[in-house]
Amino acid sequence: MDYYLGYIISLFLSIYLAVKNYIRAAKIIWNLPGPPALPLLGNGFMLKNHKEMEQLGNTAYQRYGSYFRVWFAFLPTVFIYEPKHVKLILATNKNNQKSFVYKALHNFLGEGLITSNGHKWKKNRKLIQPYFHIQILETFVETFAECANRFVNKLEAEKTVKITPFINECVLDILHNGVLGVPLDQQSPYRKGELQAIERYSKPWLLLESIFNWTSSSKQEKAQKLSLHSYTKQIVINRKKETKKSNRSCFLDMFLEIAEKNSEFTNDDIISEAITFMLAGQDSVGATLAFTLFYIAKYPEIQEKIFDEISKIDKNGKLGINDINGMKYLEQVIKESLRLSPVVPMINRVLTEDVMFDDLLLPQGTLIGLSPYITHRLPHVFPEPQKFDPNRFEESKLENMHPYAFLPFSLGPRNCIGYKFALIEIKTIIYYLLQKYELSLPKGKEEIEIAYRATLRSKGGIWITLNSRIS
Template structure:
């Protein structure tokens, strides 16, 4: 809650509530650079160490004097709930990372605020109803079945799950967004997205930013990639409008691809989206809709490959529920243990490992006063590994997400989709896509881990920085 210097008297006989303190603990860091080098080297380990050594609210400084950034990390689920949900209006997306994403991909749902966000959400929400999303199940299973077939020709029967799942998730979301125009989009996004992502992250965390219009090699590479993606989307949107706003959807139904639905979205209060707004929504959906799902798919498969007993239990459930038929949206609730394994993977490897905000007013969080204007981060990567919330937190245990254990846990002990009014609009789509794709792949193959550990780093999303290789063993009769 926003706070004042005065505190109400304690009720007679009760323990007085201590006033919030401005003295927030944190690492001293280096005399001149603070924690800057640690954060650049490994921000996720730096945040985890800060929680272990200093508690649930930590103050960090990074950068040289005069250019130093100061921000506050909040790890307790009660504090996370304040920032994302109960007091979300006091914590805005004004952090430098969101500004860089906004400059690169436009003012779509991920980055817009206030009236812009509310209008966009009202226009886009009908496109993500359960009924509408369930209609994309065949597109998901079709793309996953293509991977099952292609793996039969893999060299040495070994694949790296990182590029494989990135390709699968990208092809799936492009097919759902663009229908028959997906192939052209996949090629451009695969080439351009890594360049833009690296540029955004680098600019977000440097103390002095080179103006974007200067002709430096980095600026020129990023601008070329942004121009290519913008031109691609504009060309497809223009063609769609010239054809009357409809094209074959992911399963052949006219006008059912997401781009056609965006072009047709409108109501009396909010009007409709113009061509620029449609492009900005499409680019955000491409960014948020394929990298995050690819991360969840790759790590779920790799963790199951490292834990054969869990993989066998998941596969037994898949065989029992599906037999020889293709999974459908109705099977989402019929595969509970597969869903638990997916959720446990998302606990250990959340696709959005750190979420940033900026405080509007001074606010008490977990007994500490966060000042107005302060940058604030919450970190699923850290909260998901708190041993007070998750005993033996590094252990892969899908049983943690059995319904009775979930019911006993704080709502914000696990928040891979964020929470509150800015929770991910595509949460149901992500879960549907992940469960159906995993069921299709695991029914076709047994996986055996080659790499035991996969290094990661925090970018716009969680980035594997090494391979996640597995050996494939086709299951007799599977997928035939």
């Protein structure tokens, strides 16, 4: 009886504190500037209007200053983008808790590093982090090279091509081999996964599971989840039965090794993390590579500098990690692509304590939105922000850049664990592609139109003209 009484008192206390914090936040946020909101619906509709979202990203600082508010139905969110303010959120674990909006990903991803919080996230991050040491990542280069060559060879019959499907196939090929340790096959459910997150954010009432569960989107998402989990679970079972593991590195073997040494890392953890790595790596790397190739094709003088750099690498030996690390200018180009086209356009957090942003005090419980897209376009941080200029990322200039001004992979304790893996992967693919082809943009495809999904995309894909360098 005492237990139930204590539970009820604790529940009512939690509700009281949540309501109190909500009222405090709403009173403050009500008076902040922001885009016009519809009664009851708020600003969720904007997420489906790609042009309006792009315009907001380009002009937010000029229109609203250092922060603005949006409403998802009756839930207010404050967007901040000044590097000094971003640091207050991302630099520590205190206010680095992912907000409830990430629950919209749970149905699909499970509780991996992207969606989990608290002890579970800390435990899994600590266990997995050592496997991203550069010496271990080096063992994946051979896999990257083989998949990159398959990608390049598939382009032999093409002249002007919508390159995004080929890129997606290449990235999925790498992930199948590098994460799951199995070749890519036509039956892979990872070919057709689709998140319903944007649909739910644009219609905030769908964030309530009791409502979303009645929709056709929910049924589709659950069917996809079942397919992904069943497929991945069977691969895990088969992997455990193998008496002799391949000499090739794959993260699934590493997850199995973690589980053998740590009973807290369960079979569900293995499956959830494998799915998370597959889906997150697929969208983020595919989009980054596509945008980077677009900019390389658009600016011939930049492409020539990259080609000069990679031409100095010994073609008779295997591509090694030192060769990849030596591609300094290519890395600058990739980073500038990520500045203008960050694949994760929004990051959400919730304040676990009151925080002062200059003269604005936001209370505990406030939902915070971070926008790499906006931060990367601040004119006082990146002069001429719409100009594509890889020289911004020269080592000598990085010393004067605020450490929280560039955040395509997030920053701080919850940064993307696989960003080095992704960078090595992208460099390797571009290395083999530019050895064989000179890239240009076909007439009428010189500009891209941004599409907001779970990740940033180019509406209609990216088209490239391929001119063979080998006569």
